[in-house]
Amino acid sequence: MNLAGFEIDDAIVMPVKHDYGIGIVGCGGIVNYAHLPAYRKHGLNVLACFDQDPEAAAKTAREHAIPRAVASLDELLADPAVEIVDIAVTPWAQAEIAERVIAAGKHLLCQKPLGMEYATAKRLVDRAREAGVVLAVNQQMRWDAGIRVSKQLLRQGALGDVADARIEVSIRTPWHMWPWIAQSERLEVMYHSIHYLDSIRYLFGDPVAVTARHAKWPGQPEVGETRTMTILDYPGDLRVSVDVNHHNWSEDAYARFRWLGTEGIVEGTLGLLYDYPTGRVDTLRYQPNRQPLEWHEARLSTWWIPDAFAGPMASLMEAIQTGKPPVTAGAENIGTIAAVLAAYRSAAEGRTVRLEEITG
Numbered sequence: 627m628n629l630a631g632f633e634i635d636d637a638i639v640m641p642v643k644h645d646y647g648i649g650i651v652g653c654g655g656i657v658n659y660a661h662l663p664a665y666r667k668h669g670l671n672v673l674a675c676f677d678q679d680p681e682a683a684a685k686t687a688r689e690h691a692i693p694r695a696v697a698s699l700d701e702l703l704a705d706p707a708v709e710i711v712d713i714a715v716t717p718w719a720q721a722e723i724a725e726r727v728i729a730a731g732k733h734l735l736c737q738k739p740l741g742m743e744y745a746t747a748k749r750l751v752d753r754a755r756e757a758g759v760v761l762a763v764n765q766q767m768r769w770d771a772g773i774r775v776s777k778q779l780l781r782q783g784a785l786g787d788v789a790d791a792r793i794e795v796s797i798r799t800p801w802h803m804w805p806w807i808a809q810s811e812r813l814e815v816m817y818h819s820i821h822y823l824d825s826i827r828y829l830f831g832d833p834v835a836v837t838a839r840h841a842k843w844p845g846q847p848e849v850g851e852t853r854t855m856t857i858l859d860y861p862g863d864l865r866v867s868v869d870v871n872h873h874n875w876s877e878d879a880y881a882r883f884r885w886l887g888t889e890g891i892v893e894g895t896l897g898l899l900y901d902y903p904t905g906r907v908d909t910l911r912y913q914p915n916r917q918p919l920e921w922h923e924a925r926l927s928t929w930w931i932p933d934a935f936a937g938p939m940a941s942l943m944e945a946i947q948t949g950k951p952p953v954t955a956g957a958e959n960i961g962t963i964a965a966v967l968a969a970y971r972s973a974a975e976g977r978t979v980r981l982e983e984i985t986g
């Protein structure tokens with residue numbers, strides 16, 4: 627598709643070989659309404675699923691035509707046909723499972739956050755590298771249509787040098803879908819803005835410093851912060867802001883992005899956030915900085931849920947075949963964890979935090 631002379635395409639393409647045997651660990655909400663519908667759409671080969679709650683595993687197997695619901699992680703790992711393990715458990719349970727998957731010599735797709743501590747994420751990355759298995763992280767917002775097309779436009783020089791990038795989200799979030807998130811002391815950035823920080827890194831690279839302010843809403847039942855502002859400093863002129871509020875009870879909810887460059891502007895909306903988890907297709911329009919000023923609207927067709935959820939798995943499979951790192955390689959994702967942790971330290975200490983304070 628052509629947008630003002632630039633090639634864009636939001637289709638999610640599978641690598642040539644995509645029949646690897648997949649085993650699922652964790653059969654909760656996100657697996658059922660996002661992972662499995664995306665995998666089915668692309669004909670992926672899900673062989674078995676496991677959950678500590680046998681009912682959840684049995685129900686998931688039944689509803690998604692998965693051949694086997696297994697009784698233990700060991701049983702899943704003992705199956706030589708399972709080549710990739712897709713983990714989607716509550717975050718504090720992830721590291722131990724991931725280490726066992728790595729020890730079994732299987733490739734793995736971990737959920738975000740890869741670790742709630744930097745050392746945990748780093749350890750998993752090191753173990754995977756030593757074992758020679760591919761570890762990718764399910765930061766699927768990189769495949770969300772608005773972000774993917776933005777990346778394509780940036781690569782082709784449509785924006786020139788970007789100096790001002792903003793994500794602004796003011797929505798009402800159904801935290802009741804994740805009772806454990808509502809009880810988390812670290813909430814908004816750890817589980818939500820982590821997507822924005824990862825997408826910003828995908829588009830613009832690693833920031834050098836983070837300044838953050840965190841707040842709650844009067845009387846909120848959630849334990850952690852639900853309103854955050856994060857400012858990312860880059861070595862040149864680029865400054866990025868991510869401004870998120872989960873307590874907008876009005877009809878005026880919005881979730882938008884805007885990248886302002888020397889050659890042009892991209893702006894759009896993140897459709898999923900307008901009615902989570904149903905959502906709608908993103909919007910994106912591009913204006914070159916030349917007269918006559920004119921907006922060009924992209925026709926996007928893929929959705930964050932479920933379409934984008936095929937992206938990290940496709941990239942992981944491609945990496946297994948090519949030997950090149952996947953787009954959301956664990957080693958790369960460490961930078962997102964560092965940005966998240968820098969935001970928490972900044973908010974707690976009321977100062978700007980350089981990324982090297984976290985990464986050492």
Ligand SMILES: NC(=O)c1ccc[n+]([C@@H]2O[C@H](COP(=O)([O-])OP(=O)(O)OC[C@H]3O[C@@H](n4cnc5c(N)ncnc54)[C@H](O)[C@@H]3O)[C@@H](O)[C@H]2O)c1
Pocket residue numbers: 651652653654655656657676677678679682714715716717719737738739764765766804817
């Ligand atoms: N990438 C995204 O956009 C996205 C969206 C939502 C959730 N998530 C992440 O996905 C993960 C799961 O979220 P969810 O919303 O599906 O949560 P959920 O509470 O609905 O499901 C979690 C499931 O994991 C199972 N589980 C927990 N510990 C286990 C263990 N040790 N062994 C086996 N099974 C275990 C639970 O029984 C439950 O069925 C979380 O890490 C969350 O942060 C990511």
